[in-house]
Amino acid sequence: MSRRAPRSRPASSQWEQTMLLCCLIGSTQMTWGTIVPALPLYVDRYGVTAATLGVIVAAFGLGRVIANIPAGLALRWWRPRPYLRAVCVLLVVVTAATGFSPDAGTLIAARLVAGVLGGAAVTIGFAVLVAGAPADRRGRVMATATAVQMSAGALGAFVGGLTLTWFPLEVAFVAASVPLALCLAWDAARPAAHYWRSLRVGDRVARPAEPSAGGGASVASSGLLVVVVALALGSFAAFFARFGGEQGLVPLLAYEQGGLTPLTLGIALAAATLASLAAMPLIGAVIDRGRRVSVLVPATVGAALALLLFAVAEGPWFFASAIVVYGLASSIAGVVPSVIMSERVPAEFSGVVVGATRTAGDVGAVVGPLLVFGVFDAAGVWPAVAVIASVLVVANLLIVRVAITSRREPVLASG
Numbered sequence: 506m507s508r509r510a511p512r513s514r515p516a517s518s519q520w521e522q523t524m525l526l527c528c529l530i531g532s533t534q535m536t537w538g539t540i541v542p543a544l545p546l547y548v549d550r551y552g553v554t555a556a557t558l559g560v561i562v563a564a565f566g567l568g569r570v571i572a573n574i575p576a577g578l579a580l581r582w583w584r585p586r587p588y589l590r591a592v593c594v595l596l597v598v599v600t601a602a603t604g605f606s607p608d609a610g611t612l613i614a615a616r617l618v619a620g621v622l623g624g625a626a627v628t629i630g631f632a633v634l635v636a637g638a639p640a641d642r643r644g645r646v647m648a649t650a651t652a653v654q655m656s657a658g659a660l661g662a663f664v665g666g667l668t669l670t671w672f673p674l675e676v677a678f679v680a681a682s683v684p685l686a687l688c689l690a691w692d693a694a695r696p697a698a699h700y701w702r703s704l705r706v707g708d709r710v711a712r713p714a715e716p717s718a719g720g721g722a723s724v725a726s727s728g729l730l731v732v733v734v735a736l737a738l739g740s741f742a743a744f745f746a747r748f749g750g751e752q753g754l755v756p757l758l759a760y761e762q763g764g765l766t767p768l769t770l771g772i773a774l775a776a777a778t779l780a781s782l783a784a785m786p787l788i789g790a791v792i793d794r795g796r797r798v799s800v801l802v803p804a805t806v807g808a809a810l811a812l813l814l815f816a817v818a819e820g821p822w823f824f825a826s827a828i829v830v831y832g833l834a835s836s837i838a839g840v841v842p843s844v845i846m847s848e849r850v851p852a853e854f855s856g857v858v859v860g861a862t863r864t865a866g867d868v869g870a871v872v873g874p875l876l877v878f879g880v881f882d883a884a885g886v887w888p889a890v891a892v893i894a895s896v897l898v899v900a901n902l903l904i905v906r907v908a909i910t911s912r913r914e915p916v917l918a919s920g
Contacts, residue, residue, distance in 0.1 A: 519639070522697035526637075527650045529692065530630040531657030532684035533593065533623055536600045537565060538661030539681035541752045541774070542669055542767040543604070545760060550674070551609045559878030562753050564613045566744070566870025568620020569627075573867060576625035577632055577860040586692075586701040589629045593689055596622040597682040604678030624867060627654075631859050637703030638847075646847075652785050652840065657684075660778050666771020732849045733858055735903035739842045740866035742900030746835065749873025750812060750893045754881060755828065758815055762886075763824030773825035777832025788837050792844055797908035801841040805901045807834035809894035816886045842904055849907070 548558050579588065599619050606612035631650070638646040661681065668680045759765040765773065791800055811831035818824040850858050873893070881889040 519699055521695065522699050523634075523638075523646055523649065524653075525688070525691055525695070525697045526630060526634045526700050527653040529589070529593070529685075529688045530627055530634070530650060531653040532688045533596065533626045533630065534654050534657045535661035535664070535684045536596060536619070536623060536681045538657060538752070539665040539668075540600075540603075540677055541662045541756055542666045542770050543674055543677040544752075545757045546669075546674055546767075547609070547612060548757075551612075553609050554882065556878050556882050557609055558757070559753065559874040561609070561613055561616055562748055562874035563871045564616040565620035565623070566748055566867050566874070568617045568622075569624030569867035570620075570864060570871060572621040572624035573628050573864045574860050576628040580629065580632055584701075585629060585633050586696070589626060589633070590689060590692075592622055592626045592629065593685055596626055597686050597689075600682040601679045604675035624863070628860060628863055631863070633700050633703060635859060637700035650843070652782065652836070660775060663771035663775035663778075666767040666769070666774075669767035729850070731903070732845070732907055733861060735907045736842055736846055736858065736862045737865035738900040739904045740862040741869035742897050743835070743839060743869070744866035745869035745873035745896050745900075746808070746812070746893050747873075748870040749877035750815075750890070751831070751835075753874045754877050754886075754889055754893075755815060755831075758818075758886065759824055759828075763818055764821045765824060769821055769825065770828075773828040774832065776825070777829045777836075780829055780833045781836035784833060784837060785840070788840060792841065797841050797845065798905060801838055801901065801905060801908055804834045804838035804841075805897060808838060809897050812890045812894045812897070816890050838901070841908065845904070845907060 544561060545558060547561065548554070551557075576592075596619065599615060599622060603612065603615040603619060606615055634646065634650055661684075664680055664684075665677045668677045756770060759770045759773075788800060808831055811827055811834055814827040814830070815824070818827045846858060846862075877889050877892060880892055
């Protein structure tokens with residue numbers, strides 16, 4: 506009687522693989538989102554000013570600026586899976602060790618290194634995701650990635666607040682590295698094989714463009730340039746607000762003015778995440794019906810007005826409510842640019858555009874904390890939040906124009 510051949514383990518579904526890549530990107534972001542409630546506490550520990558906190562936050566953004574383009578170019582020579590795993594393992598180790606920094610200088614240096622590793626990890630992850638996303642679901646894949654990435658930072662803040670409530674300050678950094686380690690274990694057990702095969706050594710970081718109706722494959726360079734500039738400006742504004750406001754000034758005000766604790770700050774940020782996730786199916790359906798402008802404009806204006814609320818919010822409930830409103834509005838506004846990218850940018854340029862927009866965003870992550878905390882120290886809270894709100898509104902004007910023209914022009918890349 507012949508022995509049966511052992512049954513091979515069933516491969517994970519393409520949707521599971523998509524979620525795995527999105528979670529790898531999101532858990533990478535959690536390595537800095539989880540420590541949002543912790544960083545302001547180092548102002549007291551080291552006896553430094555709020556401007557020094559701005560430098561600590563900006564050092565991470567500077568590391569990301571340094572890493573983005575080289576990390577994307579290295580995909581021409583290095584296989585994506587071992588490359589990403591090596592970067593993520595180093596990020597886990599550096600993040601866990603950062604909390605034990607003995608002084609502000611060491612903490613700044615550690616955040617710079619973490620920025621280099623974090624920027625490289627997200628760039629690699631997004632390049633693989635864009636290259637492997639099925640043409641008929643590219644918009645949904647990118648929207649899912651955006652939602653997971655944006656919500657992961659706020660969810661991380663809840664984990665950080667919970668950790669700070671029960672454990673010493675250093676433990677928050679150890680906790681920040683755990684989700685990424687778990688995602689690495691997930692990929693070890695059930696690899697995202699479809700995505701890892703989408704990029705091979707020597708290939709360009711994007712697939713060839715599929716032909717589109719109406720001759721859309723022959724793209725006017727000037728039109729594509731407008732789209733890229735709009736996406737870059739929007740990315741700059743989003744990161745400027747995130748690092749200068751959400752992860753910089755807002756936690757500081759939450760403790761000094763709002764009467765929040767690390768735990769209640771984490772709960773407020775988590776509530777904003779849950780509200781955003783609950784809104785995503787409805788927002789996705791509206792966007793799929795072509796309503797880009799009617800989503801982007803109210804969400805951007807709502808985020809700007811919510812920022813102004815932080816200048817007058819006093820008491821835990823008022824301040825926490827402002828956090829939820831701002832988080833919800835900014836999450837909704839952040840989906841539209843990713844959908845525009847998936848529709849308007851030809852596939853052969855997607856890797857370049859991802860790198861360019863991420864670099865612009867990370868420049869915002871550097872400039873935001875330095876400028877916002879500088880204005881706060883010099884002029885107070887009103888001018889500081891007004892700067893963030895103004896950048897958000899002005900930078901998104903060109904995306905609104907692109908969103909309007911998207912309804913009249915042929916799609917440049919399928920999906």
